Amino acid sequence: MNFTINKEIMLNHLLIAQKALSTKTPAPYLQGIKLEVYQNELIMITSNSEISIKLSLKDESLAVEETGEVLIPGKYFVEIIRKLDGVKLDLSVIDNNMLRIVAGNSDVTLNMLNVEDFPQIDFSTNDNPIKIDSKTLKAVIRQTTFAASTIENRPILTGVNIRVDQQKLVAIATDSFRLSQKFIDLPTNFENMNVVIPARSLDELIKILELPLDEVLIHLDNKSILFEYGNVLFQSRLLDGNFPETSRLIPLEFPIVIKFNKNDLAVAIERASLLSNREGSSSIVKLYLRADNVVEITSNSPEIGKVIEEVFPAEKAIGVPIKIAFSSKYFLDALKTFVSDQVFVKFTGEIRPFVIEGDMDPGLIQLILPVRTE
Amino acid sequence: MNFTINKEIMLNHLLIAQKALSTKTPAPYLQGIKLEVYQNELIMITSNSEISIKLSLKDESLAVEETGEVLIPGKYFVEIIRKLDGVKLDLSVIDNNMLRIVAGNSDVTLNMLNVEDFPQIDFSTNDNPIKIDSKTLKAVIRQTTFAASTIENRPILTGVNIRVDQQKLVAIATDSFRLSQKFIDLPTNFENMNVVIPARSLDELIKILELPLDEVLIHLDNKSILFEYGNVLFQSRLLDGNFPETSRLIPLEFPIVIKFNKNDLAVAIERASLLSNREGSSSIVKLYLRADNVVEITSNSPEIGKVIEEVFPAEKAIGVPIKIAFSSKYFLDALKTFVSDQVFVKFTGEIRPFVIEGDMDPGLIQLILPVRTE
DSSP: OEEEEEHHHHHHHHHHHGGGOOSSOSOGGGGEEEEEEOSSOEEEEEEOSSEEEEEEEOOTTOEEEEOEEEEEEHHHHHHHHHHOOSSEEEEEEETTTEEEEEETTEEEEEEOBOGGGSOOOOOOOOSSOEEEEHHHHHHHHHHHGGGSOOSTTSGGGGEEEEEEEEEEEEEEEEOSSEEEEEEEEEEEEEEEEEEEEEHHHHHHHHHHTTSSOOEEEEEEOSSEEEEEETTEEEEEEOOOSOOOOOGGGSOSOOSEEEEEEHHHHHHHHHHHTTTSOTTSSOOEEEEEEOTTSOEEEEEEETTTEEEEEEEOOSSOOBSSOEEEEEEHHHHHHHHHTOOOSEEEEEESOTTSOEEEEETTOTTEEEEEOOBOOO | OEEEEEHHHHHHHHHHHGGGOOSSOSOGGGGEEEEEEOSSOEEEEEEOSSEEEEEEEOOTTOEEEEOEEEEEEHHHHHHHHHHOOSSEEEEEEETTTEEEEEETTEEEEEEOBOGGGSOOOOOOOOSSOEEEEHHHHHHHHHHHGGGSOOSTTSGGGGEEEEEEEEEEEEEEEEOSSEEEEEEEEEEEEEEEEEEEEEHHHHHHHHHHTTSSOOEEEEEEOSSEEEEEETTEEEEEEOOOSOOOOOGGGSOSOOSEEEEEEHHHHHHHHHHHTTTSOTTSSOOEEEEEEOTTSOEEEEEEETTTEEEEEEEOOSSOOBSSOEEEEEEHHHHHHHHHTOOOSEEEEEESOTTSOEEEEETTOTTEEEEEOOBOOO
């Protein structure tokens, strides 16, 4: 193997490929980037236990003297390419198991991994993928993954349930204390789909959806899902098991509705949460709709002190006075998913789940379970 | 105690005072900010085991209804003031042991600490302080503290030795593997001084030397040193014991001198250090002055690979070819202290300390002990 290529082009592709590198793994070959060098194309493949990436690089600066395939320690390779001076990289295999990189006044030799150890990964696509706008997919991921569970006692809840039914797509995540659900309309009918994708995989996927490309193609097989985005193939394993049926959790009628300026509400909750004990994972604040249509956001920790914030709803609230307590973190996480400047917080009762919706966020609903307090 | 004040003014002063707050201490009162409220002045005092700060705030926005003194949990107080809306703060003591803070639509009550527990700290100044330009003092601190030891087995080496002899000031720090020394000229003769100040204290002091003020006054007593900077008094304890005599360590003659472009040398060392094993604290690189006047910077870790960097000296080097090995971190730390674009690296032999000097950095010398390799 022996080729030259423009350094910036190589680096930009490596920065995508490295997102599937394992940093800690008992299998050293998963810390490697596999390079397949053809006459007019460079293929990079990386994989860890959850995701795999395959990237095709075709560029006029690529000049291949000898084809071949190698497995290069990923972290060192990327760091070196990033730091090198010079416009052109010269890469070649020497002594059979070492990669020599020459650029500018630098001459680097890197021990390689055994390319035979790298697993065969099936990146095959099918003829009938779901097509989705990349901006929309990115938004759906941002609006849901945060609500997935991060603890492994119910593995299925660490994923996002994505279902396609003809022209509708819905994404749902829940850690059983809160739930996020987003519906979108697809451009045409697609085959039905019902999968659970690890939230961590989706969080890596959105880092790749930064290129100026419109469309993502989604290919499904039994055990994995493949996102095709220009010259990038991003594969994630799927979670086994049935995602819980969550539709019953969302109340249908809300006798109490308060419309807020989103930022007013967010800063009041942030301030109220300041005096909580930081040792615990989340502070509890209370919301109190007074009869005079002013909302109080309060917190009280006997050892530290208390905060009372007055927030004036954007409109006269509908319904009777209510007092409800909740995790400030869950509420703030949920608020961040809205592009709307104004949000509706809708209640059915003091110990019943409540939801947040936004006037400019069709199809998005955030549900939070309140906390019982004395 | 009861007063109102402009919020931004209060916050800016608190951000200085908080630098001497203890975050972990068995003495809760050291987590407090002491406020002394007089008719036209607010005094803030903080202290931890190493440094103490006293700050005077006089501002036309200060309106005192009732004087008094209180001790407020510092971290919560600063975070609340930072987050509050509104221009004006209203602070008052309620129920004897609680501070009420009202601003905008927020009403916060904070449990206070017992002001009687706060220690008496002597911030008295003397009539004959050393005067030094604040920019110069800041530069001296930045050029020396990094070379002090961070391990406590020889406590005296965790400090910076500062000596004044008439119109000369010298600052020296060493961890016994490297040494930094900076001489400056003072504007006039001052009384002699020879103290060792904890490097950590000085690192906090430079964070305060950001105000647009010219002069720092240095007051000394037996056990502590007091820096007076406008309305801020910054006191540090001194380290007991004798700082080692380091003048003999610095060679007087250098048969080998290489002049480098500082940045060329820095990036070559950075690249050479990339392939080292990161588990250890620092990677070892080698410098080799070849007979053809090219310098090679190399590193070699058998498990990962090797790097050879060629650096072209800014001028023909003086002296015979030399090979020397050193910690890349120590070398890069030292290079960062120079404003000069060109530096001289001066050697006496392959296993003797070498020094770095810069043509635009009079009085500054960085000394590094080489590492023996096979």
